[in-house]
Amino acid sequence: MASALKVNKDLVRERQKCTFDVKELTYIWEGGREFTEERQRYENIVYSVKELQDEVPELYLSHKERYESSIRKACILQRLQNEYGKKHKVLNTRTIRLVGYGAIRDISPFLLHNGMFIQTIEGQGTPEQQAEWMPKAQAMQIIGTYAQTELGHGTFLRGLETTATYDVKTEEFILNSPTLTSHKWWPGGLGTTVNHCIVAAQLYINGKKHGIHLFMVQIRDLETHMPLPGINVGEIGPKLGFQTANNGFLGFKNVRIPRKNMLMKNNQVLNDGTYVKGMNEKLTYGTMVLVRVSIVSDAANVIARAATIAVRYAAVRHQSQLKANEPEVQILDYLTQQHKLFIAIATSHAFSTTYGWLYKAYLQVVEDLGKGKQDHLPELHALSCCLKATCSRDSAAIVEQCRLACGGHGYMASSSLPIVYGLATASVTYEGEHTVLLLQTARYLMKAWQMALQGKVLAPSVSYLVDSLKSNKQSWQNTPEFIVKGFQHVAAGKIKDAFHAIQKHVKAGKDYEDAWNLASVQLIKASEAHSRAILCDVFWRGTIIKSSTASPGVAAVLDHLVQLYIVYWALETVGDLLLYSNITKEDIAVLKVKYEELLALIRPNAVGLVDAFDIRDEVLNSTLGSYDGRVYERLMEEAMKSPLNQEPVNQSFHKYLKPFMKRAKL
Ligand SMILES: CCCCCCCCCC/C=C\CCCCCCCCCC(=O)SCCNC(=O)CCNC(=O)[C@H](O)C(C)(C)COP(=O)(O)OP(=O)(O)OC[C@H]1O[C@@H](n2cnc3c(N)ncnc32)[C@H](O)[C@@H]1OP(=O)(O)O
Numbered sequence: 042m043a044s045a046l047k048v049n050k051d052l053v054r055e056r057q058k059c060t061f062d063v064k065e066l067t068y069i070w071e072g073g074r075e076f077t078e079e080r081q082r083y084e085n086i087v088y089s090v091k092e093l094q095d096e097v098p099e100l101y102l103s104h105k106e107r108y109e110s111s112i113r114k115a116c117i118l119q120r121l122q123n124e125y126g127k128k129h130k131v132l133n134t135r136t137i138r139l140v141g142y143g144a145i146r147d148i149s150p151f152l153l154h155n156g157m158f159i160q161t162i163e164g165q166g167t168p169e170q171q172a173e174w175m176p177k178a179q180a181m182q183i184i185g186t187y188a189q190t191e192l193g194h195g196t197f198l199r200g201l202e203t204t205a206t207y208d209v210k211t212e213e214f215i216l217n218s219p220t221l222t223s224h225k226w227w228p229g230g231l232g233t234t235v236n237h238c239i240v241a242a243q244l245y246i247n248g249k250k251h252g253i254h255l256f257m258v259q260i261r262d263l264e265t266h267m268p269l270p271g272i273n274v275g276e277i278g279p280k281l282g283f284q285t286a287n288n289g290f291l292g293f294k295n296v297r298i299p300r301k302n303m304l305m306k307n308n309q310v311l312n313d314g315t316y317v318k319g320m321n322e323k324l325t326y327g328t329m330v331l332v333r334v335s336i337v338s339d340a341a342n343v344i345a346r347a348a349t350i351a352v353r354y355a356a357v358r359h360q361s362q363l364k365a366n367e368p369e370v371q372i373l374d375y376l377t378q379q380h381k382l383f384i385a386i387a388t389s390h391a392f393s394t395t396y397g398w399l400y401k402a403y404l405q406v407v408e409d410l411g412k413g414k415q416d417h418l419p420e421l422h423a424l425s426c427c428l429k430a431t432c433s434r435d436s437a438a439i440v441e442q443c444r445l446a447c448g449g450h451g452y453m454a455s456s457s458l459p460i461v462y463g464l465a466t467a468s469v470t471y472e473g474e475h476t477v478l479l480l481q482t483a484r485y486l487m488k489a490w491q492m493a494l495q496g497k498v499l500a501p502s503v504s505y506l507v508d509s510l511k512s513n514k515q516s517w518q519n520t521p522e523f524i525v526k527g528f529q530h531v532a533a534g535k536i537k538d539a540f541h542a543i544q545k546h547v548k549a550g551k552d553y554e555d556a557w558n559l560a561s562v563q564l565i566k567a568s569e570a571h572s573r574a575i576l577c578d579v580f581w582r583g584t585i586i587k588s589s590t591a592s593p594g595v596a597a598v599l600d601h602l603v604q605l606y607i608v609y610w611a612l613e614t615v616g617d618l619l620l621y622s623n624i625t626k627e628d629i630a631v632l633k634v635k636y637e638e639l640l641a642l643i644r645p646n647a648v649g650l651v652d653a654f655d656i657r658d659e660v661l662n663s664t665l666g667s668y669d670g671r672v673y674e675r676l677m678e679e680a681m682k683s684p685l686n687q688e689p690v691n692q693s694f695h696k697y698l699k700p701f702m703k704r705a706k707l
């Protein structure tokens with residue numbers, strides 16, 4: 042934190058107004074004091090390393106230089122992380138990623154190694170395979186990625202074209218990329234960083250296709266880093282964001298790997314080519330479920346970054362007068378600005394709470410699977426799909442809203458909002474495209490509705506369908522509990538409508554699949570409504586639990602945030618509530634007043650609330666959002682770093698402009 046003397050006076054005043062203990066909220070937000078202190082200790086180590094500090098801002102480097110700089114920093118970070126783990130305790134993934142951003146600025150080329158390669162060995166490997174690869178992967182003696190998506194297919198995994206054909210004579214798999222579209226395309230780190238991959242390929246034994254399986258494949262020599270024979274590997278080039286993720290392509294030509302390199306925790310291939318089917322073929326997709334769950338947490342963190350920048354800037358920035366002859370006001374005092382920004386703070390808390398709940402459900406399912414029980418797998422898949430879809434999409438929209446709320450300066454790269462948007466919007470697509478995942482959940486919801494009609498017992502997350510089958514005669518109440526019930530009625534109503542739409546098309550003679558496609562806009566709306574009902578319910582119940590042990594000041598702000606989130610979404614979806622619940626026009630008028638009251642209650646705590654996210658200036662890396670609020674000074678200082686400002690006259694003047702002007706005179 043900057044010294045009090047240098048802090049912008051508006052921010053000083055805002056912090057004096059704060060009515061709650063900022064540190065206490067940080068501990069709650071981060072899941073406990075021990076996590077915060079751990080992160081802070083690690084940050085102090087990382088950000089004191091001189092080699093991690095930029096001489097030239099990353100954005101002025103070429104694509105190649107940025108990659109090289111990110112690898113250099115990623116190696117230092119990995120060493121620091123390992124040393125820290127040995128000395129203190131193994132750091133949690135949130136801390137590693139958050140602190141990593143502060144050094145690398147964008148995505149680490151090791152993200153897929155740390156985020157999917159290791160997790161897949163752990164989740165899909167037999168104990169022997171884990172014993173062989175885990176220590177090497179953890180020590181980074183081998184560096185890997187998760188290579189699934191191809192040029193031709195990302196979503197439809199059964200359509201992947203890479204083949205792994207078992208050769209019973211040599212007890213090897215032979216990997217091939219038979220077409221251009223079968224080339225792997227996108228995996229992070231694949232371009233020029235990794236030497237190993239987990240490859241998703243169609244398994245063939247004696248001419249019979251057994252579907253998608255995962256294989257450990259070495260693609261580069263560990264000494265020379267040259268691609269191994271039969272491997273065609275490279276980088277895919279610049280993208281909207283994720284510039285330093287080193288996404289790559291990969292093709293195979295008769296690449297042989299030993300039988301033991303198929304990940305065999307679930308399905309197995311024996312020496313003689315016998316195929317042994319596991320408990321559930323979808324367990325092969327297990328790493329994706331874990332990452333979808335983690336993306337809910339990522340969404341909370343990315344919004345916290347954007348909200349911190351935009352709220353601090355809105356406190357420092359003065360523009361226009363509310364009344365003639367009065368000074369220009371802090372833009373944070375405009376109600377429309379509060380409407381844009383306070384929902385960002387509330388959403389971050391909503392997603393963080395939901396992540397805690399979802400991760401617990403994930404751990405329970407993993408434990409059950411270990412005992413051969415898979416009853417809750419479909420529910421977890423459905424929840425992780427719709428929550429990943431909704432949270433990533435909301436995070437991209439909210440980050441963009443925060444950027445727009447900063448006016449012109451939000452468009453500056455030095456605000457960091459463009460790079461944060463690049464991160465947020467990528468997550469809408471990767472790890473399962475948004476619409477596709479909503480439709481996965483819709484499959485589950487259609488089955489759940491059918492079961493509800495048949496009077497069967499439903500899984501907890503859809504048990505609200507039973508209530509909605511009974512006629513709802515209760516009059517509306519403007520309480521959070523009741524509004525949450527209203528969201529459940531909306532979800533149930535949309536699920537029912539989508540169900541009937543499919544039935545109508547089937548009755549009219551359509552195949553079920555065509556009927557599904559014809560109803561799919563309704564299906565994704567049903568899935569979205571289900572997500573919103575879950576988010577509001579979990580956030581509301583989770584906040585009650587958190588508040589029960591909090592000080593009155595913190596409990597009050599948590600209550601304001603959860604109420605704001607619920608009322609905001611009630612007003613955003615008011616048409617749906619009018620259609621599917623008993624809300625009246627009068628109730629809506631009351632909700633509007635309530636919303637404005639909540640904005641007013643949050644206003645004095647706005648800066649305190651973003652301070653409580655406790656995101657260091659190194660991580661924010663923003664001219665607009667730093668703790669001290671020296672916005673204008675920083676904008677000018679950063680501009681002065683432009684290479685174009687290092688000389689009074691650029692050579693292009695003599696080369697092009699001057700001759701051009703001379704010709705123009707004639
Ligand atoms: C030094 C600094 C270091 C810093 C870093 C360190 C940090 C480390 C920590 C990291 C922490 C977090 C990690 C975050 C990493 C983020 C980066 C990720 C980058 C992106 C990676 C990728 O994108 S990988 C590729 C992802 N690809 C996809 O998601 C593909 C999407 N498609 C599918 O999943 C499937 O094909 C499909 C679900 C869409 C359809 O599958 P399929 O056609 O086979 O199935 P059906 O539709 O026929 O359904 C059949 C039934 O199966 C059920 N089903 C489907 N999937 C699952 C599943 N996963 N689990 C359970 N059940 C499943 C489906 O519902 C059907 O059921 P029924 O209806 O009952 O028939």
Ligand SMILES: Cc1cc2nc3c(=O)[nH]c(=O)nc-3n(C[C@H](O)[C@H](O)[C@H](O)COP(=O)(O)OP(=O)(O)OC[C@H]3O[C@@H](n4cnc5c(N)ncnc54)[C@H](O)[C@@H]3O)c2cc1C
Pocket residue numbers: 153186187188189190193194195196197226227228229283288467470471472473474475476477480
């Ligand atoms: C930044 C980034 C990093 C990535 N990293 C990795 C990685 O490390 N490893 C890896 O393997 N992959 C990675 N990917 C790939 C990513 O997982 C896929 O791009 C993603 O799963 C979407 O698949 P797709 O590109 O095939 O989209 P498509 O499926 O082609 O989607 C195009 C459009 O078609 C629609 N569509 C497709 N199918 C259906 C359907 N059944 N019903 C309705 N609409 C449909 C979609 O909604 C979308 O609008 C990464 C992608 C990005 C952007």
